[in-house]
Amino acid sequence: MTSLAIFIWILNVTLDTVGHVALKRAAVTVNETELGRWKAMLLSIPIWIGIVCFCLEFVVWLAFLSVLSLSQGVLLGAINMVSIVIAGKIIFKEKLDRNRIIGISLITLGVLLVGVYA
Numbered sequence: 080m081t082s083l084a085i086f087i088w089i090l091n092v093t094l095d096t097v098g099h100v101a102l103k104r105a106a107v108t109v110n111e112t113e114l115g116r117w118k119a120m121l122l123s124i125p126i127w128i129g130i131v132c133f134c135l136e137f138v139v140w141l142a143f144l145s146v147l148s149l150s151q152g153v154l155l156g157a158i159n160m161v162s163i164v165i166a167g168k169i170i171f172k173e174k175l176d177r178n179r180i181i182g183i184s185l186i187t188l189g190v191l192l193v194g195v196y197a
Contacts, residue, residue, distance in 0.1 A: 080147070080194060081146065083146060084143070084146045084147055087139060087142050087143045087146065088143060088155055090139050091136060091139045091140055091143055091156065091159070092158055092159055092162050094132045094133070094135050094136040094139060095132070095133075095136050095159045095162070095163070096159065096162045096163055096166050097128070097129075097132045098128075098129045098130075098132030098133045098136060099129070099163045099166070100129075100163075100166050100167075100170055101125040101126065101128040101129035101132060102125070102126060102129035103167070103171065104123075104125040105120045105123045105125040105126035105129065106120065108120050108123060140152075140156075143156075151193060154189065154190065154193040155190055155193055155194060157186050157189065157190055158186065158187065158190045160183070160186060161183045161186050161187055161190075164179065164183055165183075
């Protein structure tokens, strides 16, 4: 994999992770009514950070696919799931049970195998 592909890949993972974390932060808004919760979410900064991150990620994903084959890109993109789980653990103190740890380990192993031979 070229240096450009690696840079784009890291940028994609970063934007995807920040986008998911920002939307989760916006979604945990507490309000007495459902309508009030939605208003609070739509007025919050995290939801707009998430939306901007996903718009940028769309462009970065297109760039990533322009430098790799679709099959490699999709398989390498699976690392996004791992980064999101780790961010959820660190930022939101979400629990990781044994099955999730095994799952993210297998995904990471698969991405490493694809990355080495990309």
